[in-house]
Amino acid sequence: MITLQDIEIGYKTTLFSIENIQLKKGYVYALIGANGAGKTTFLQSLTGFNQSIKGEVVVSNKSIYTFSRFDKAKTISFVASKFDGIDYLKVIDYISLGRIPYTNALGRLTDYDKELVNESIRLLNLEVLSEKYTIEISDGERQLVAIARALTQQTEVIILDEPTAFLDYSNRKKVMETMKDIAIKLNKCIIISSHDLELCLESNTQLLVIHKERKAMILFDENTLTKEKLISIGF
Amino acid sequence: MIQTKSKLVLYLLLILVPIVSVFHLFSGEISIDFSDFYRALFDFDKTNTNQIIFREFRIPRLLMGIIAGSGLSIAGLLMQTMFNNPLAGPYILGINSGSSLFVAFSIMSGIPFFISDFGTISSALIGAFIFGLIILAFSYIVKSHVSLLLIGIMLGSFTSAFVSILQSMSNPSELKLFTMWGMGSLQQVTLTQIPIILVFFILGIISCIFVIKPLNVLVLGENQAMMLGIHLKYVRLILISITAILTGLITAFCGPIAFVGLAVPNMVKLLLKTQSHGFLMVGCLLVGSLFLLVCDILIQLLETSVHIPINALTSLIGAPFVILIVLKRLA
Amino acid sequence: MSFKRNILILFGLLLVVSCTHENVKSSKQDIKKNEIQYAENLEIIHERGNVLIHIKSPENHQIEKKYCIQNKTNSIIPSGYILLKSPVRSIIALSSTHIGMLSKLKSENLVTGISNHLYVHNPLVLNKYRKGKVVEMGEEGTIPVESIVASKADVLIYSGFGKSFPHEDQLERLGTICLVNYDWREVHPLGNAEWIKLFGVLIGKEKQANLYFNKIKKEYLKLKKIASKSKIKPTLFSGNLVGDIWYSPAGESYNSILFKDAKTDYMYSSSKGTGSVEHSFEEILKDNIKTEFWFNPGFSSMSQMLKAQSKYVHFESVKNNKVYSYNFSGNEFWEKSAIEPQHVLSDLIQILHPELKLKNKLHFYRKLNK
Numbered sequence: 012m013i014t015l016q017d018i019e020i021g022y023k024t025t026l027f028s029i030e031n032i033q034l035k036k037g038y039v040y041a042l043i044g045a046n047g048a049g050k051t052t053f054l055q056s057l058t059g060f061n062q063s064i065k066g067e068v069v070v071s072n073k074s075i076y077t078f079s080r081f082d083k084a085k086t087i088s089f090v091a092s093k094f095d096g097i098d099y100l101k102v103i104d105y106i107s108l109g110r111i112p113y114t115n116a117l118g119r120l121t122d123y124d125k126e127l128v129n130e131s132i133r134l135l136n137l138e139v140l141s142e143k144y145t146i147e148i149s150d151g152e153r154q155l156v157a158i159a160r161a162l163t164q165q166t167e168v169i170i171l172d173e174p175t176a177f178l179d180y181s182n183r184k185k186v187m188e189t190m191k192d193i194a195i196k197l198n199k200c201i202i203i204s205s206h207d208l209e210l211c212l213e214s215n216t217q218l219l220v221i222h223k224e225r226k227a228m229i230l231f232d233e234n235t236l237t238k239e240k241l242i243s244i245g246f
Numbered sequence: 247m248i249q250t251k252s253k254l255v256l257y258l259l260l261i262l263v264p265i266v267s268v269f270h271l272f273s274g275e276i277s278i279d280f281s282d283f284y285r286a287l288f289d290f291d292k293t294n295t296n297q298i299i300f301r302e303f304r305i306p307r308l309l310m311g312i313i314a315g316s317g318l319s320i321a322g323l324l325m326q327t328m329f330n331n332p333l334a335g336p337y338i339l340g341i342n343s344g345s346s347l348f349v350a351f352s353i354m355s356g357i358p359f360f361i362s363d364f365g366t367i368s369s370a371l372i373g374a375f376i377f378g379l380i381i382l383a384f385s386y387i388v389k390s391h392v393s394l395l396l397i398g399i400m401l402g403s404f405t406s407a408f409v410s411i412l413q414s415m416s417n418p419s420e421l422k423l424f425t426m427w428g429m430g431s432l433q434q435v436t437l438t439q440i441p442i443i444l445v446f447f448i449l450g451i452i453s454c455i456f457v458i459k460p461l462n463v464l465v466l467g468e469n470q471a472m473m474l475g476i477h478l479k480y481v482r483l484i485l486i487s488i489t490a491i492l493t494g495l496i497t498a499f500c501g502p503i504a505f506v507g508l509a510v511p512n513m514v515k516l517l518l519k520t521q522s523h524g525f526l527m528v529g530c531l532l533v534g535s536l537f538l539l540v541c542d543i544l545i546q547l548l549e550t551s552v553h554i555p556i557n558a559l560t561s562l563i564g565a566p567f568v569i570l571i572v573l574k575r576l577a
Numbered sequence: 578m579s580f581k582r583n584i585l586i587l588f589g590l591l592l593v594v595s596c597t598h599e600n601v602k603s604s605k606q607d608i609k610k611n612e613i614q615y616a617e618n619l620e621i622i623h624e625r626g627n628v629l630i631h632i633k634s635p636e637n638h639q640i641e642k643k644y645c646i647q648n649k650t651n652s653i654i655p656s657g658y659i660l661l662k663s664p665v666r667s668i669i670a671l672s673s674t675h676i677g678m679l680s681k682l683k684s685e686n687l688v689t690g691i692s693n694h695l696y697v698h699n700p701l702v703l704n705k706y707r708k709g710k711v712v713e714m715g716e717e718g719t720i721p722v723e724s725i726v727a728s729k730a731d732v733l734i735y736s737g738f739g740k741s742f743p744h745e746d747q748l749e750r751l752g753t754i755c756l757v758n759y760d761w762r763e764v765h766p767l768g769n770a771e772w773i774k775l776f777g778v779l780i781g782k783e784k785q786a787n788l789y790f791n792k793i794k795k796e797y798l799k800l801k802k803i804a805s806k807s808k809i810k811p812t813l814f815s816g817n818l819v820g821d822i823w824y825s826p827a828g829e830s831y832n833s834i835l836f837k838d839a840k841t842d843y844m845y846s847s848s849k850g851t852g853s854v855e856h857s858f859e860e861i862l863k864d865n866i867k868t869e870f871w872f873n874p875g876f877s878s879m880s881q882m883l884k885a886q887s888k889y890v891h892f893e894s895v896k897n898n899k900v901y902s903y904n905f906s907g908n909e910f911w912e913k914s915a916i917e918p919q920h921v922l923s924d925l926i927q928i929l930h931p932e933l934k935l936k937n938k939l940h941f942y943r944k945l946n947k
Contacts, residue, residue, distance in 0.1 A: 060472065084475030097465055100521045111463055112475045117524075118459035164474070276859045295866050298891055299859050356695075365884060414719065417693075426820025433821050433858065436887050549857060553822055 012036050012167065012200045013057070015228075018066035020053050025064050027226045032219070034202065036167060039187075039194045040230075041211040042204035044221030045246045050204045053221075053228070054170055057202065058087055070168065084112035088161040092173040094153045096145035102156050103141040106131060109163030131162040135189060151182035158186070162193065169193075171203045175210065183207065187214040208238055220245050248525050252518040256525070259532035263312075270311065270539045271304050273546040278304070302437055309440050310432045311542050312535040313447050314500050317492040319514075319534030320454060322507030323526055324485050327461045329391050330468075332571060336493045336507035339394070339486065340401035344377025345370035345497040346428070347405045353424045354416035366427060366434075367498050374494025377401065381490070385482050391468060394482075429555030430501040432542055443499060450492045454527055457484055461523040503538070504557050505564025510534045512571050537563075612787075615768035618759040621778060626652030628778050630661075634739065635762035641737075642757050646778060661754055662731055664781030669725065669733040669753075671717060674760055676702055677912035678773045681789055682782045690714050690728050698908035718743075726751050732779065734758050764831055764851050766838075766918035767794055773916060796919040797838075803933065804840040804926045811929045812842045813870035814861070814894075816853070818886060823861045824853040832873075835918075839925040844868070858888070866892060870899050870929060877904035878946040901928055903941045910941050 013034035019025040026049030034040055044050050055061035057068055059075040067074040070086060078086065088109070097105070109131075110124040120128075132141050135155050140148055145156065154174055161169050171190070175183040187203075187210055194201045202219070205211055211218065218231040222244050229244075272278060278296050285291060286300040321336035329338070336342075352369040384397050413421060435443070460481040463471045472478055496503070514529035515521075541559045548554055611620045617638055620631035626649035634641040645658035654660055669690030670676050676699050679685045685701050690712045697703055705711040712728055714720045717735060722744045725733060730753050735742055737757040742748075745755045756779075760772035770793060777786025815832060816825040826832035826843075827850035836843040844864055848854045856864075865871075871894040876882035879900065882889060889895055903910040914921050920940040927937050 058473065080477055081475040084473065087473075089470075089473045091470070097521065099515050099519050100465065104521065108463060108466065108474065111459065114459070116456065116459060118462055274859055275857060276863050295863055298866070299862060302888055302891065303859055303862075417716070422819055426822075429820065431821045438887070553855065553857075555820070 012071065014069040014072075016066065016069070018056075018068065019064040020049050020056055020228075021064045022052055022061075025226075026052060027221050027228055029066075029228045032228065032230045034200050036198045036200045037194055039191050039201045039203060039214070039216040040219050041214075041216040042202055042219045042221075043206075043208065043211065043241065043245055045223060048221040048223065048245070050221070051172070054089075054172055054202070054204060057168075057170060058089055059083055081112045084164065084166075086166050087168045087170060088164040088166040090154075090157050090161050090169065090171040090174055092176045093150075094145070094157045096148070096153055098144075098146055100145050101141075102137065102143055102145055102148065103128065103132070105145050105156060106141075106160045106163055109160040109165075112164065127165065128163050131159040134162065134193070135159050151178050151185075154178060154182070154186060155189070158189065162197075167199060169199055169201045171201070173204055173206065175205060175207055183210055184214075187211075187216075191216070208241055212236070212238055212241070248518060248520045248522055252520060252525070255517055256528060256532070259529070259536065263532055263535055266536055266539050266543070267308055267312070270308050270543050270546075271300075273543045274299075274304065275546075275549055303433070306435045306437050306440055307432050307542070308539070309444075310435045310500060311539045313443060314432065314496045314503055315506060315510075315534040315536070315538030316531040317447055317450065317496050317534070318503060318507040319510035319530035319537075320451065320527055321489040321492045323511040323514075323523070323530050324454070324457070324461070324489050325507070326511050327464050327523070328482065328485050329395055330464070332512055332575070333508065333568070334395075335505075336489055337402075337502070339381045339398035339489065340405070341374050341377050341381060341490050341493050342497055342502055343402045343405035344373035344375075344380075345494065346373070346502065347408055348373030348376075349427055350409045350412045350424055353427070354412040354420045356416075367439075370498035370501075371494060374490065374497060378487070378490035378494060382483060382486055385486055386479065391482070426555075427501045428557070430503040430557040430560075432500055432538075432556060434501075435499045439499065443495060446491060446495050450488050450495075451531070453484070453488050457481065457488070458523045458527070461485075462521065465521050500556075502557065503560060505560045505568070506534060506538055509560075509564040509567045510537055513537075513567070612774065613771055615765050616760075616763055616771040617765075617768060618762060619772060619775060621774055623648075627654065628663075629655070629658065630775065630778065632737070632757050632759060635737075635759050636739065644754070644756065659749065659754060661756070661779065663779060665731045665779045667728070667730045667732075668779075669714065669728060669730045671714065671733070671735045672758070672761070673697060673908065673912040674915040675734050675758065675776075677916045678760075678776045679780075680912075681773060681916050682776060682780065682785055684776075684780050684782065687780060689730050690725070690733070692716065696908055696911070698906075698912045722747065725753055729753070732756050736761055760915060762851075764829060765834055766831060766921065767797060769831065769915050770794075770918050793917065793919045797922055800919060800922050800926060801838045803935075804838065804922075804930060807840055807930050807933055809930065809932060810840055810842045811870060812844070812868045813872055813929065814844055814865040814868045815872045817873070817875040818858060821857065823856045823858055825856065825861075827852055827854045835922060835925060838922055839929055841870075841925075841929055862888075862891060865894075868892070868894060869897075870894055870901065872901050872925075872942075874900055874902055874945070875904065876945065877902055880947060882945065898944065900945045901942045902945055903943075905943050906941055914941055 015029040015032040018029045020027055042050055052061065056063045059078060067076060107120060107128050110120060111118065114120060114124065132138055135158065137155060137159055140152055145153060175186055178186065190201050190203060191214060193199055218236060219228055220231060220241065221228050223246065276299055278300055282296040282300055286297040290301065291297055318336050325334040325336060325338050326332055348369040349366055352366060381398065385394050388394050460476050463474050463476050468478060510533050511530055514526055514533050518525055518529050520526065541556060541563065545554050545556060545559060611622050613619050613621055618633045618635050622629040628646040628648060630644040631640045632642040633639060643658045644661050645654050646661045646663040666687060667689040668687050670679065670688050671692045673696050676685055676688060676697065679687060680699055685699055688702050688711060691697055691702065692714055694703065694706050694713050702711055712724065714724055725748060732754050734756045735758065737759050742755040748755055760769050763769040771790055773790055774786045777783040813836065814825065816823055825845050828846045828848040829851045833843060833846055837846060845854050871892060874882055894900055923937050924939050924942040926933065927935050927939060928942060
């Protein structure tokens with residue numbers, strides 16, 4: 012799905028390199044690394060909004076930089092770490108914005124679009140919230156709503172930047188479980204950057220670790236790392 | 247996308263506009279009756295003073311009120327969404343300062359080139375055009391909208407300083423003329439100028455239809471909008487161009503009119519409780535016209551005791567409203 | 578003994594009588610008439626070897642400032658009076674009317690400072706300015722004190738606004754007296770012109786000033802009489818739009834008096850006030866759409882005027898080309914009209930009463946160009 016080969020990630024100088032990593036649909040990859048190691052830069056390169064210093068991110072056999080704006084939006088979606096809600100914007104309207112890459116010039120929603128929106132709502136059990144204003148709901152609910160929007164975007168790749176950072180424990184677990192569920196059921200490639208090592212290990216996700224010394228990104232399969240080993244590699 | 251209650255509000259506003267318009271046509275110190283109204287439109291007698299007043303004074307004033315009220319409100323909406331800031335307004339990019347500077351030159355500089363051929367209207371248009379181009383150039387170069395905002399504000403300060411210098415050099419009558427221009431007026435426009443103003447106004451409004459979708463997405467912020475496929479630089483250029491045309495046009499024929507562009511979009515969002523920009527635009531057209539027409543009617547009613555310039559009244563009503571918005575946001 | 582005492586008493590009595598007699602005589606001389614006839618803000622009084630000048634506030638006609646010119650070198654200056662050296666040899670004249678009055682007394686050469694050369698018409702003064710002998714001071718509120726001190730002028734004359742001139746006391750100590758002038762607030766045209774007597778007294782040409790004033794007074798009154806005999810009372814209106822407001826002369830104002838003396842029917846002649854009355858454009862149009870003459874529109878050309886405000890075209894006076902202005906001779910008008918009110922009146926009568934067949938030349942007013 013995503014091929015990362017001979018890539019150097021960085022802004023002005025190389026922060027780390029990737030020899031050969033394949034990211035596949037149906038899996039959740041947890042991105043782990045120290046602060047400043049280059050997680051955010053990596054995510055920006057993945058979404059195609061930042062050039063890598065060397066090499067190209069290849070998605071479905073095409074370089075990400077050759078995608079048109081709307082094609083990119085139909086391939087990769089992004090969930091930020093915090094959504095504060097927007098005045099006068101209802102949950103269902105917010106989620107519907109995920110269909111923007113597909114709608115016509117006036118942004119009109121077809122019945123199909125509306126059905127997809129409802130599906131995302133159902134999948135994440137957000138029916139109760141759909142008519143509420145995004146301002147009115149809780150942080151945890153808002154995070155789920157943001158994920159619902161990304162789902163509605165129907166992208167093969169979903170990237171989440173520290174989605175659990177501002178949530179309490181039960182919500183954190185819920186998000187991780189939901190993402191694993193989505194990855195498998197809807198066959199998506201999901202990348203989550205996170206500081207919560209225990210949560211990642213517990214959830215049995217794949218681990219993308221930025222090796223501090225080798226300055227390289229390494230893919231670890233589930234169950235091959237302990238927490239201590241993880242810390243020694245990345246921090 | 248919009249509550250049924252809000253739809254009803256829109257219908258109500260739609261009915262109010264013609265009612266208030268008629269009120270506006272008939273308010274003024276000279277009393278005109280319905281027969282004058284009818285004849286002025288369909289059976290014009292050039293020698294009848296009342297009919298002349300109706301055609302040459304009342305009608306242009308009403309149309310200008312509607313155009314200015316709705317135009318500034320829509321421009322304000324565009325700017326508020328683009329900058330993600332409810333306190334933005336049509337003058338935030340400093341296009342208005344261009345008009346102000348050139349009008350100051352034409353009235354106070356004493357340089358024959360500026361005084362003789364360029365009237366106030368032409369000067370204001372040229373100023374708006376030049377500053378509009380400057381801002382467009384900057385918006386192409388600059389990355390974040392905050393930088394653009396700062397540039398706009400700095401342009402404004404720069405022009406203010408220049409204008410102050412011109413003011414200190416001018417004689418009392420020039421000073422008064424410029425000050426009066428700065429107070430705004432719906433009465434300077436003539437019937438013959440209305441058609442061309444309408445053409446550009448309608449062009450501006452129709453262009454807005456094409457930015458409804460990007461505006462709906464911009465509500466999420468620039469980064470999210472980019473992720474959803476919006477071509478930011480391109481959209482910014484269009485938004486600025488529409489704002490420049492509407493604002494420049496209105497400032498040229500009316501002078502600067504404060505607060506309408508700032509207060510009305512916020513009023514509309516409060517009334518319609520939506521972020522769907524199609525509906526918000528219709529709301530701004532209606533509420534903007536109503537707001538300005540009501541202010542102008544008030545001015546007419548108070549005319550015998552005191553003459554209040556339109557800027558003063560819109561600020562008197564608009565400023566407390568903006569304070570309310572700020573307080574509401576803090577809560 | 579008693580004889581000597583009687584002589585002493587007699588002497589004493591005689592002394593007392595002669596003293597009181599003298600007192601009576603000199604106090605009679607003290608109450609010399611104020612020589613001013615028309616001006617309401619000015620008083621000139623000769624007494625005890627001094628010339629007293631009283632400047633009154635136009636708001637309440639109370640004395641605002643008192644100046645004293647010594648005629649005899651050791652005459653006593655009454656308290657509360659500012660001493661003016663006469664004859665004054667160098668003057669900073671901040672208003673063009675001051676220059677106009679001085680030029681009538683052939684003394685414009687005494688001007689060493691002006692406000693702005695762009696507003697000066699007098700060729701002599703302009704010439705001196707170009708040669709650097711007359712200094713430009715700037716608008717009244719922004720004149721640097723040093724410039725005034727450096728000019729070493731005897732007197733600075735300024736148009737009063739109810740406040741004293743900035744740094745007035747300082748300047749007085751350094752030798753330049755600030756003399757307030759309210760000629761521009763005089764309501765009657767002759768009252769305005771009469772301020773030439775102040776200049777006369779300042780520069781030692783009192784007789785010439787009086788002569789000139791009496792001459793123009795006679796002419797003015799004669800013209801007024803001629804006009805009053807006309808059987809026609811033409812209609813006129815005056816003023817123009819500033820922003821959304823039309824300013825016309827109020828009923829008791831300078832222009833209104835001129836209109837009255839020229840025997841015209843001016844719509845707002847019964848309004849109160851000595852300044853302007855405000856109307857909306859609609860009202861003015863309604864009142865004056867058929868009015869025959871329009872004076873003082875603020876432009877010198879019809880096309881420029883209509884370009885600035887195309888709605889003016891609805892006035893009959895515009896359609897019939899009966900619009901008159903002094904704008905052609907802007908600076909000259911402001912310099913001379915105050916001191917030549919008889920010429921202003923003559924212009925008005927000439928224009929408004931063609932039936933009188935006066936055949937005078939027009940001094941200030943002209944029909945608007947195309």
